[in-house]
Amino acid sequence: MRILIIEDDSETAAYVSKGLGEKGYLVDIAHNGKEGLVRAIGEDYDLAIVDRMLPELDGLSIVETLRKAEKDTPIIFLSALGGVNDRVKGLRSGGDDYLVKPFAFSELLARVEALLRRPASRVVETSLRVADLEMDLLARQVKRAGQMIELQPREFRLLEYLMRHAEQVVTRTMLLENVWDYHFDPQTNVIDVHISRLRQKIDKNFEPALLHTIRGAGYSLRDPD
């Protein structure tokens, strides 16, 4: 998997590139907007991480140009501009995700993996499966080891998101944005309570535990085998 980082701050670029390199990604760095755009258009990357404020050409313009050129490389904005407006601007220009600096590497990695795992084809899945946990998206039913599990609508959406991103780390912010569809900073960890409720239902009477808390990062639904 090849990732392009367009970032003028060499320290941030090196930090991100080192982290992604350790996870087995091939990383290229472009230090200004023009170079970044040329590379992003000319080569095939699986994902691009784009800073918003860049010398020569700003991030928004890069992404707008890419989208006009019908390049649908997934793009994560990385920016110190963290207002709600800035976010909306970034996503409207064609970005797929928006992360505000400073950020935890685990958060970036989780988002990178989520985007890379996005199904390339538009095939509509009708069921999801992690170990013996099954989700029927049409009947909206969940079973574990063949046993029916009753879920509230929101719990269903939460589990669906976790199952679609199985084996990956999913952060609390990602859950708020994708399951609740709000972008805000909760003062307390409200999400944790939802997770522990869900855990009660899918893990309590079963072995092994599938829903794991990743300290300092978020959660992950995975088959331990």
Add this chain to the structure above:
Amino acid sequence: MPGTSPATRSYNRRLFHSRIFRLAVIYLCLFTASVLGLLGFIYWSATESVTRQIDSTINAEITGLAEQFNQRGLIGLVQAIERRAGTAGASRGLYILADESFEPIAGNLSRWPDEPPDSEGWITFRLEYPDDTGSSTNFGRARIFDLGPRFHLLVGHDIEERSRIAASIRGTLIWGVVIAIGVSLVGGILMSRSLLKQIDSINETSREIMAGDLSRRIPIGNRGDEIDEVAGNLNAMLDQIERLLAGMSEISDNIAHDLRTPISRLRTGLESALIGYADPEDYRDAIRSAIEEADNTLKTFNALLNIAQAEAGATQAQFEPLELQALLQDVGELYEPLAEEQGIQLKQDLTSDIVLKGDRNLLFQAVANLTDNALKFATADSCVTLTLRHETASGAGSKNAEIIVTDQGPGIPEADRERVLERFHRLEASRSTPGNGLGLSLVSAVAKLHGGALRLEDNAPGLRAVLSLPLS
């Protein structure tokens, strides 16, 4: 001017350099030029018509005298000249009949004038009259007519009258211009002075403000003219700047006060890690807690930025029609498990269907903060309610949407209700609970952004927070 102070001199210098004075001078020049043009024309046409009248009289007399000469010869002509010269005193007719060497034969002039005539025989010459006061010099205009080869006839008129008219018009002209210049100068100075005084007071106030006294305001006169309007607008602008600056300095005070603590904690933790631990796992713990500390600090920063953005009204562009009912249901649903875990009943009364234009994320954040607060302070087995309702403001008839969050916790003493809306303000009693003291400030800022307000009331017992948002 001896005795004028330098200040007066500089004031005068500024007066004459002022724009209004320059405008007055320009206006004066144009005015003077037009007055000069008008009077010049009157002068020219008046003298011209008098001259034409004199000329035609002279021509008629010459014709008459030439006829006399033709009919009655030299004797008749001399008689006619003597007769006319005799009565000429009043009408100032001038006559000379001279021989070929220009020696006078008859007439009322003592000698033939020296000035040369023009091609048609017209001549303007000096006259010397014996007068009561000695002799006076007048000018005469005459035409010379040759009677055969031997006699020269000169018939003319004293043009003193014409000169008098011309002089009187000239006098009027000069005085008119002088008076016009004088009046305009004085008017210009007076106008400039009054305007300069008003502008000076604006300048003086601006200088004082630049020197640091932000509370100064420009005195506004009671004329209600443009200058007063400018002064009023400047004052309003100054009010706004002062408010913003006060807000800024409050923020920096708060940052200094409340962010220094977590950052120094972070530093202490890192320093003790640097000194060394026996167990490598301790290092990991130290790093973890440092990251946590940094994250909390960032969260506080973000909250501050959100408040600042909401207060600046910068996000109003993001407004969209929102179904408040759905939004509150989402908040309720998000917090319901947390409430249940704490043994608190979260009641929702969201029957009113209200659509409001607003910022979806900020409103969600605001209601979430209120709910969060209520749950934080509610005692176990108590009840927190989330209500949405229409409220018609008394009198005005304008409709508000009210989002009400109540708890049965300790509440906030009436004296403190204003202060808890300030940034970082936390009541002593709540110091031990988690939170950065920004929650209610953000709610208040979001309310203001939507043109509404946050009211804190007594729920007896507990707190009743009312987020009131105008519907138009």
